[in-house]
Amino acid sequence: MKKLLIYKENGEFVIERVNEFNHAFKRNFISEQGLLEGLQSYQPVIDEHELEVSDELWSLVLNFLNSKEFQE
Secondary structure (H helix, E strand, C coil): EEEEEEEEEEEEEEEEEECCCEEEEEEEEEEEEHHHHHHCCHHHHHHEEEEEEECCCCHHHHHHHCHHHHCC
């Protein structure tokens, strides 16, 4: 199963995509807005991924995924 891991590391926001072969690709963002824009890029394929979100970012990510901005 493909996964998106979303967390903070060294003061930066991270989206780590793990593919079905267990290879990971990280994208780092310096702001919450950058993180949300990065997450937006996964909108067409989000259903293909299992989400693992850190406790500190859970509400931010959940609110964004339920927003009209993400649904468009």
